[in-house]
Amino acid sequence: ILEQCYNLMDFEAVARNVMKKTAWAYYSSGADDEITMRENHSAFHKIWFRPRVLVDVEKIDFTTTMLGTKVDIPFYVTATALGKLGNPEGEVVLTRAAKKHNVIQMIPTLASCSFDEIMDAAEGDQVQWMQLYVNKDREITKKIVQHAEKRCCKGLFITVDAPQLGRREKDMRSKFTDTGSNVQAGSSTDNSQGAARAISSFIDPGLSWKDIPWFQSITKMPIILKGVQRVEDVIRAIESGVQGVVLSNHGGRQLDFARSGIEVLAEVMPVLRERGWENRIEIFVDGGVRRATDIIKALCLGAKGVGIGRPFLYAMSAYGQPGVDRAMQLLKDEMEMNMRLIGCSSVEQLNPTLVDTRGLSMHTTSVPSDTLVCTLPNSRLSLLI
Ligand code: HOC
Numbered sequence: 312i313l314e315q316c317y318n319l320m321d322f323e324a325v326a327r328n329v330m331k332k333t334a335w336a337y338y339s340s341g342a343d344d345e346i347t348m349r350e351n352h353s354a355f356h357k358i359w360f361r362p363r364v365l366v367d368v369e370k371i372d373f374t375t376t377m378l379g380t381k382v383d384i385p386f387y388v389t390a391t392a393l394g395k396l397g398n399p400e401g402e403v404v405l406t407r408a409a410k411k412h413n414v415i416q417m418i419p420t421l422a423s424c425s426f427d428e429i430m431d432a433a434e435g436d437q438v439q440w441m442q443l444y445v446n447k448d449r450e451i452t453k454k455i456v457q458h459a460e461k462r463c464c465k466g467l468f469i470t471v472d473a474p475q476l477g478r479r480e481k482d483m484r485s486k487f488t489d490t491g492s493n494v495q496a497g498s499s500t501d502n503s504q505g506a507a508r509a510i511s512s513f514i515d516p517g518l519s520w521k522d523i524p525w526f527q528s529i530t531k532m533p534i535i536l537k538g539v540q541r542v543e544d545v546i547r548a549i550e551s552g553v554q555g556v557v558l559s560n561h562g563g564r565q566l567d568f569a570r571s572g573i574e575v576l577a578e579v580m581p582v583l584r585e586r587g588w589e590n591r592i593e594i595f596v597d598g599g600v601r602r603a604t605d606i607i608k609a610l611c612l613g614a615k616g617v618g619i620g621r622p623f624l625y626a627m628s629a630y631g632q633p634g635v636d637r638a639m640q641l642l643k644d645e646m647e648m649n650m651r652l653i654g655c656s657s658v659e660q661l662n663p664t665l666v667d668t669r670g671l672s673m674h675t676t677s678v679p680s681d682t683l684v685c686t687l688p689n690s691r692l693s694l695l696i
Pocket residue numbers: 391392421473474475476477507511514561564
């Protein structure tokens with residue numbers, strides 16, 4: 312029952328039991344051995360707090376702004392494809408919950424609902440961002456972008472970590488056949504390798520830095536590059552004049568052994584601070600965020616906000632909108648308590664001295680024993696242990 316979900320992981324456990332096997336395989340799969348997918352979460356466990364004491368924390372305010380929009384808590388619902396696999400109403404369920412909690416939703420290019428259905432479900436001044444997969448046909452891309460701007464989207468998040476689809480073997484094995492209404496039309500007919508393959512054939516692997524000025528010429532929306540994974544590319548993004556980057560590895564679904572976003576953040580911020588560039592761009596992080604402590608750690612290190620994807624899909628799949636509501640409320644409750652316990656009454660007070668990141672250099676990944684494949688040294692033998 313819903314009231315017995317006490318944290319975001321609980322929704323995942325319920326969703327796994329109630330979802331169709333193919334849908335579960337699509338949402339939950341990561342690339343190759345899923346090392347990055349697991350590391351995304353466990354990297355947060357390598358960061359410890361250095362709380363302050365004897366500060367007045369009677370009132371806690373964790374509102375903040377992201378790309379100029381005031382939000383109630385520093386996370387957004389990041390784009391995830393095929394919402395109708397989890398709930399017959401699809402992404403609009405997330406839209407309504409986002410409205411209730413005053414958080415931003417990033418609308419996926421590969422949503423099951425149409426873009427307009429989602430925008431129509433957004434009420435009043437609810438802010439939405441648009442996630443973009445760039446089509447080989449740039450006229451189509453231009454139309455999508457300009458339509459999003461016309462409908463008042465407040466940010467264009469161009470996905471840059473997916474020139475080719477990662478191998479999600481769990482998804483491939485499930486022989487997926489039903490991609491949902493919105494994305495069927497332009498999709499490949501090859502469904503034999505899972506949902507992801509079936510919906511992604513239009514994406515342009517030729518996308519490059521040279522295209523950034525073109526995007527800047529077709530829209531006035533802030534442009535954010537989603538999927539940046541090293542400091543050199545953050546610097547290039549700043550030099551290209553974009554407004555933000557998301558340090559992300561696509562939820563561990565693309566390149567296995569890509570580092571976690573939080574690890575990359577720890578690499579990026581000192582370099583930006585050294586150059587005095589930390590305010591020239593907004594940095595977001597996604598991947599593995601399950602607790603308010605994860606959000607706080609990212610903000611202490613310099614992120615403006617974090618994206619959360621799968622947990623809301625699981626909450627939606629298990630319980631519909633009440634599930635997503637509860638997941639968001641749990642994060643708000645955790646946020647209030649943990650801000651108080653580290654001795655900070657507002658987001659402005661979060662800073663790098665509040666975290667100990669020395670553990671981040673110890674690259675250990677916790678792998679569930681039932682899936683660990685161990686290759687013995689000097690032997691071609693692989694054991695499933
Ligand atoms: C190269 C195309 O984001 C997912 C979605 C769709 C991926 C398309 C990648 O499944 O991660």
